[in-house]
Amino acid sequence: MKAEIIAVGTELLLGQIVNTNARDLASGLSDCGVIVYYQTVVGDNPGRLKQAIADAYERVDLVILTGGLGPTKDDLTKEIVAEYFGKKLVLDQPSLDRIQGYFDRMGREMNETNKKQAYMPEGCIILENNCGTAPGLIVEEGGKIAILLPGPPKEMNPMFEEKVKPWLSGKTGSTIKSRTLKMTDIGESNMAAEVSDLMEGENPTVAPYAKEGESELRITAMAKTEEEADGLIEPVAKEIYARLGEYIYGEDDTTLVEALVKKLIEKKITISTAESCTGGLIASEITSVAGSSEIFGSGYVTYANSAKMKMLGVKDKTLADHGAVSEQTAKEMAEGARAASGADIAVSVTGIAGPGGGTPEKPVGLVYMALADDKGTIVKKLNLDGSRDKVRRRTVKYVFKMVMQRIDEKGDNK
Amino acid sequence: MKAEIIAVGTELLLGQIVNTNARDLASGLSDCGVIVYYQTVVGDNPGRLKQAIADAYERVDLVILTGGLGPTKDDLTKEIVAEYFGKKLVLDQPSLDRIQGYFDRMGREMNETNKKQAYMPEGCIILENNCGTAPGLIVEEGGKIAILLPGPPKEMNPMFEEKVKPWLSGKTGSTIKSRTLKMTDIGESNMAAEVSDLMEGENPTVAPYAKEGESELRITAMAKTEEEADGLIEPVAKEIYARLGEYIYGEDDTTLVEALVKKLIEKKITISTAESCTGGLIASEITSVAGSSEIFGSGYVTYANSAKMKMLGVKDKTLADHGAVSEQTAKEMAEGARAASGADIAVSVTGIAGPGGGTPEKPVGLVYMALADDKGTIVKKLNLDGSRDKVRRRTVKYVFKMVMQRIDEKGDNK
Numbered sequence: 001m002k003a004e005i006i007a008v009g010t011e012l013l014l015g016q017i018v019n020t021n022a023r024d025l026a027s028g029l030s031d032c033g034v035i036v037y038y039q040t041v042v043g044d045n046p047g048r049l050k051q052a053i054a055d056a057y058e059r060v061d062l063v064i065l066t067g068g069l070g071p072t073k074d075d076l077t078k079e080i081v082a083e084y085f086g087k088k089l090v091l092d093q094p095s096l097d098r099i100q101g102y103f104d105r106m107g108r109e110m111n112e113t114n115k116k117q118a119y120m121p122e123g124c125i126i127l128e129n130n131c132g133t134a135p136g137l138i139v140e141e142g143g144k145i146a147i148l149l150p151g152p153p154k155e156m157n158p159m160f161e162e163k164v165k166p167w168l169s170g171k172t173g174s175t176i177k178s179r180t181l182k183m184t185d186i187g188e189s190n191m192a193a194e195v196s197d198l199m200e201g202e203n204p205t206v207a208p209y210a211k212e213g214e215s216e217l218r219i220t221a222m223a224k225t226e227e228e229a230d231g232l233i234e235p236v237a238k239e240i241y242a243r244l245g246e247y248i249y250g251e252d253d254t255t256l257v258e259a260l261v262k263k264l265i266e267k268k269i270t271i272s273t274a275e276s277c278t279g280g281l282i283a284s285e286i287t288s289v290a291g292s293s294e295i296f297g298s299g300y301v302t303y304a305n306s307a308k309m310k311m312l313g314v315k316d317k318t319l320a321d322h323g324a325v326s327e328q329t330a331k332e333m334a335e336g337a338r339a340a341s342g343a344d345i346a347v348s349v350t351g352i353a354g355p356g357g358g359t360p361e362k363p364v365g366l367v368y369m370a371l372a373d374d375k376g377t378i379v380k381k382l383n384l385d386g387s388r389d390k391v392r393r394r395t396v397k398y399v400f401k402m403v404m405q406r407i408d409e410k411g412d413n414k
Numbered sequence: 415m416k417a418e419i420i421a422v423g424t425e426l427l428l429g430q431i432v433n434t435n436a437r438d439l440a441s442g443l444s445d446c447g448v449i450v451y452y453q454t455v456v457g458d459n460p461g462r463l464k465q466a467i468a469d470a471y472e473r474v475d476l477v478i479l480t481g482g483l484g485p486t487k488d489d490l491t492k493e494i495v496a497e498y499f500g501k502k503l504v505l506d507q508p509s510l511d512r513i514q515g516y517f518d519r520m521g522r523e524m525n526e527t528n529k530k531q532a533y534m535p536e537g538c539i540i541l542e543n544n545c546g547t548a549p550g551l552i553v554e555e556g557g558k559i560a561i562l563l564p565g566p567p568k569e570m571n572p573m574f575e576e577k578v579k580p581w582l583s584g585k586t587g588s589t590i591k592s593r594t595l596k597m598t599d600i601g602e603s604n605m606a607a608e609v610s611d612l613m614e615g616e617n618p619t620v621a622p623y624a625k626e627g628e629s630e631l632r633i634t635a636m637a638k639t640e641e642e643a644d645g646l647i648e649p650v651a652k653e654i655y656a657r658l659g660e661y662i663y664g665e666d667d668t669t670l671v672e673a674l675v676k677k678l679i680e681k682k683i684t685i686s687t688a689e690s691c692t693g694g695l696i697a698s699e700i701t702s703v704a705g706s707s708e709i710f711g712s713g714y715v716t717y718a719n720s721a722k723m724k725m726l727g728v729k730d731k732t733l734a735d736h737g738a739v740s741e742q743t744a745k746e747m748a749e750g751a752r753a754a755s756g757a758d759i760a761v762s763v764t765g766i767a768g769p770g771g772g773t774p775e776k777p778v779g780l781v782y783m784a785l786a787d788d789k790g791t792i793v794k795k796l797n798l799d800g801s802r803d804k805v806r807r808r809t810v811k812y813v814f815k816m817v818m819q820r821i822d823e824k825g826d827n828k
Contacts, residue, residue: 013450015441018434022455027429036427037462039455041436048451055469059462178428189485189525199487207424207458208486212568220428273694273715279701280687280694283715287693290769290802298721301687301697301713303706307755311712311725341721355704365519385519386545388704 001172002060003034006052008067008077009151010043021066021156025149028160033174033222034062044074053084057144064164067151069134071113078121078137081146085139087121092135095126099133127163131155138167177229178220181240183247184213184256184401191215194243204232206240212390213397214256215247249404256400261289269407272341273299274312274333274348276324277367278392282349282399298341302333312336312348323362325350327379330368334379338372345373345406347399353388367395371402378406415448415586416474420466422481422491423565424457435480435570439563442574447588447636448476458488467498471558478578481565483548485527492551495560496535499553503533506540506549513547541577545569552581591643592634594623595654597661598670598815605629608657618646620654628670628811629661663818670814675703675710683821686755687713688726688747688762690738691781692806696763696813712755716747726750726762737776739764741793744782748793752786759787759820761813767802781809785816792820 005022012019022039029036037060042052049068056063068077082089096118103110117134120126127136132155139146147164149156169175183191188210192199195217198206204221217240221232241248250259264271273283273296283299286292300311305324308314313336314329322328333348351367358364365384370377382398384391419436426433436453443450451474456466463482470477482491496503510532517524531548534540541550546569553560561578563570583589597605602624606613609631612620618635631654635646655662663673678685687697687710697713700706714725719738722728727750728743736742747762765781772778779798784791796812798805 012437013440013453014444015437015439015450018432018437019453020432023426023429023432025429026427030428036429037457038466039427039433039453041453043451052452059465176428178430187522187525189527190523192486193525193527196487207488209425210484210566218425218430275694277701278698279706279710280689280697280713280715281701283694284692284698284806287691287695287715287717288803288806292693293717296693297718298725299694299715299717301694301701301715303701303713304711307712383519383521385516389702390545392698392702 001034001062001168003029003036003062003064004038004040004056004060005029005036006040006042006049006056006063006065007151008042008044008049008065012041013043020153021151024153024157025064025066025160028165029064029168030176032165032168033172033176034168035176035222044068044076046076046080049076049080050084053080053146061143062145062147064147064149066149066156069117069136069148069150071111071116071133075116077148078119081139081148082121085121085141085144085146087123087139089119090122091115092118092120092126095120095135098128098135102133125167127159129155129159131158136163138164174222174224175226175229176220176222177226177233178218179233179237180216180218180252181237181244181248182250182252182254182256183215183217183244184249184397184404186215186244186247188215191217191244191247195240198236198239201236204236206236213394217244256397256404257285258289260400260404261286261292261295263404263407264295265291267407268295269345270295270297270343271403272297272337272343272346274337274346275299275301276303276308276333276348276350277353278349278395278399279303281392282347282396285396285400297343300337300340308333308336312340325352325362325366325368327368327370327381330370330379331372331377334370334372335377345371345403347371347403349395349399351382351391351395353391353395355388365391367391367398369395369399369402371406373406378402415476415582417443417448417450417476417478418452418454418470418474419443419450420454420456420463420470420477420479421565422456422458422463422479424488426455426481427457434567435565438567438571439478439480439574442579443478443582445590445592446579446582447586447590448582458482458490460490460494463490463494464498467494467560475557476559476561478561478563480563480570483531483550483562483564485525485531485547489530491562492533492535495553495562499535499555499558499560501535501537501553504536505529506532506534509534509540509542509549512542512549516547539581541573543569543573545572550577552578588636588638589640589643590634590636591640591647592632593647593651594630594632594666595651595658595662596664596666596668596670597629597631597658598663598818600629600658600661602629605631605658605661609654612650612653615650618643618650620650631658670811670818671699672703674814674818675700675706677818677821678709679705681821682709683759684709684711684755684757685817686711686751686757686760688751688760689713689715690717690722690747690762690764691767692763692809692813693717695806696761696810699810699814711757714751714754722747726754739766739776739780739782741782741784741795744784744793745786745791748784748786749791759785759817761785761817763809763813765796765805765809767805769802779805781805781812783809783813783816785820787820792816
């Protein structure tokens, strides 16, 4: 079934609120095997709303509308939909009683205008609102379906989950499922180039996405059941792992740092951090993961040279000969942090995050990162661009990738 | 001018991401005196995208499209718009050079497909992308305007602010300007009560906002020119400073930590951090501010008790008698960090961020923070609720407020 979501509300058009309803409905609809082709936002304007509904039924057979079911004059969604389907609004006593009961419970007087909310298009399915006054409703006629839901997410979401979803899944008898493979160390275009043939597929589809220094491939299948969808997705996922497995660190909601901390815990590898330009960001990312205390005991933020020497034992001569932003300093920082913390692995970062501090030889974005473990110390050089914040955040990603690779080298990766 | 926003992306239709672009664009457009009549979302589908564009120009004269400017096969927005306006795509050498330069700086190979991003509709205005590879563009013909922007908010928002807004304000001849006064240590309602008379104004308007532990007053004026708008805003701002100046730490995009670092630099006060549950977040926030090296030399992330003892000299007995999350431990952490770092001020945090680790006596959200300086040591107890992330972030805010207050006590605050 093809659907369009129409969110009604001038505050959306003015950008005063973000349209989370469209996101929540879209994600819920695809779970029911409904394909959302369009999302639309219109203001509380009768003419434009009427036109939007007419346009929608040119394109799809299911239209979900949120908002405009309130008691005030400019809440018109129900009236316009009834008019579109040529249905009269009739008083629904049970709805009126529920609204009355709602006000009684709140110890508030029911305003005359609230009665408006109890008038429903004749012959519609009424969706009780347990979180507010405005009932939702479903109108079905001539192959066209309109589902009207209240605008406040607190009212809309439970109504959709409890009443609309079961009704729709019954209609479609099908479901859509997605699986996302998340990668590092490969750009979106290079990744896409590796699987361009798979991206031609219809079911499942394969689509690439890029997010700050990471790339994703999303496999989406439509089927009668979840199991069937998984069956369609699995071989494609296998093929992608065969081609790009080395870059894949996790799936779906897993973040790189979560995948790393999980792996460190599994392998019982402890880690420490020595940070100059990232200034504690690496440590704060690691400790943002619940359970990280199992593998992280201490971190060193050594912004000043004196701190690098005092806390990490970086040699005066090293700083004098090579400077704070150098391969040698990064190496001594990592080794110093490992010695001071007693951790299995220590990582270090020293660089120029900018916007100031750059020189022709050592420009903004120059970062050295090092990793010290029982096998020795590796140092990597990065040349990043972008804002101070971006340089710092991307450095953190590169550090996590470096650790990932290093511990994957250490024997098997189960 | 009437506008429609079209966001292009299957991930939006599937409800995998929320359409913050539409919100940001809508609010930015109204700043330029542009009225948004519709917002639409379509997938990466040539036919439907083409239809959506045609429909939009039936209703409005300005269409802003975001997304689909990437290097991959299914990025089609530019191609479809060029087709709609009957324009050829021609290689724009400066764009190609910028993209090449971007890859060079990243030390990454430029894939053939990336060249696609340098082909632009003939005669369009090109909008440089300083945060990514895909340039934006403006096509204007026969009274129709199309503005194409990249999908990632980190690329779209700066491009809109820096390039599109001035261009549009020039077109509409009217501009809306806002100035936001940001405050701490005063609740939204108390703040509003102090300026209720000013909130009656029509132009400029004064509106209160509350954001995680902070309060804001936004002054908004509409005028022909920026200068004229400033002229309307200035006297109102003066009046608010006269009434609430003691709470105002900054304006507009200034963050609390930026204001704090600025003040520390002005007063030549150095600071160090000792962090348990925030795990480096305080240090990383301080060092996120350019120039912070003037006042921040070192920080200690002491997640394990052993680290608290070794790095900060917290007494074994203190941890044994009172536990790691206690007033006494927080005090010794701050004093230890001050001694070890030689900084004028040291702050410490120890608490239970959750989700695990809580007990009836010491529940999740219990945090002790301390500040040690030449006047002594103060310790404050917090009981926060929310997720691990929220507890950590709110703790950081409270620590910054504590420092703000403390250094304001130290003599005058100019």
